Amino acid sequence: MTQSLQVFMDNRSRKTVIVTSIILLLAGLVGIALPQFMSMAVAVFAGWLMIVGSGIAFYITWHGFRDRWVVWLKPFVLFAVGLLILLHPIAGAAALGLMLAVYFLLDGFSGVGAAWELRPRPGWGWLMFNGIVSLVLAVVLIAGWPFSSAWLIGLFIGISLLVDGLSLLMLGLAAKTS
Numbered sequence: 624m625t626q627s628l629q630v631f632m633d634n635r636s637r638k639t640v641i642v643t644s645i646i647l648l649l650a651g652l653v654g655i656a657l658p659q660f661m662s663m664a665v666a667v668f669a670g671w672l673m674i675v676g677s678g679i680a681f682y683i684t685w686h687g688f689r690d691r692w693v694v695w696l697k698p699f700v701l702f703a704v705g706l707l708i709l710l711h712p713i714a715g716a717a718a719l720g721l722m723l724a725v726y727f728l729l730d731g732f733s734g735v736g737a738a739w740e741l742r743p744r745p746g747w748g749w750l751m752f753n754g755i756v757s758l759v760l761a762v763v764l765i766a767g768w769p770f771s772s773a774w775l776i777g778l779f780i781g782i783s784l785l786v787d788g789l790s791l792l793m794l795g796l797a798a799k800t801s
Contacts, residue, residue, distance in 0.1 A: 640795035647788030654781020661777025666708055666715040673705030713773055720772035723779065724764040731758030746797035749790040756786045
């Protein structure tokens with residue numbers, strides 16, 4: 624299997640991958656430089672997403688299922704959890720720390736799997752590196768939870784974004800231009 628990445632990526636896709644990788648690299652650097660800011664931003668963003676999601680769930684419940692009381696639980700729980708995260712972002716960051724650890728585990732396993740599938744094509748090693756870094760981040764986050772969640776979440780998201788950007792950049796640069 625000596626096919627180049629050209630089979631998977633045309634010139635337009637290659638440019639998109641490179642631009643996306645640069646954006647991810649910059650976001651990663653911000654997360655590494657300001658980890659507590661990134662942690663709180665993620666917690667507040669998640670809180671607002673839950674509140675917006677509760678509004679959508681309220682709307683759907685009102686228009687389609689208003690006679691079934693058990694269906695009303697989801698919008699109320701989404702709203703309550705989102706509000707709690709907004710009012711107590713540090714505790715929200717700790718809870719998000721566990722969810723982020725699960726994400727890093729899944730991201731790591733999928734990254735290793737994707738790298739294994741691309742092996743021996745150019746750039747596969749960077750995907751493997753990305754997957755291994757995600758697995759290490761998950762283990763460290765679980766080991767330090769909940770005390771270090773306030774700054775580890777931002778730092779790890781920054782590291783993950785930086786490595787994602789780096790691996791995408793290397794993959795894009797490895798693809799031959801047409």
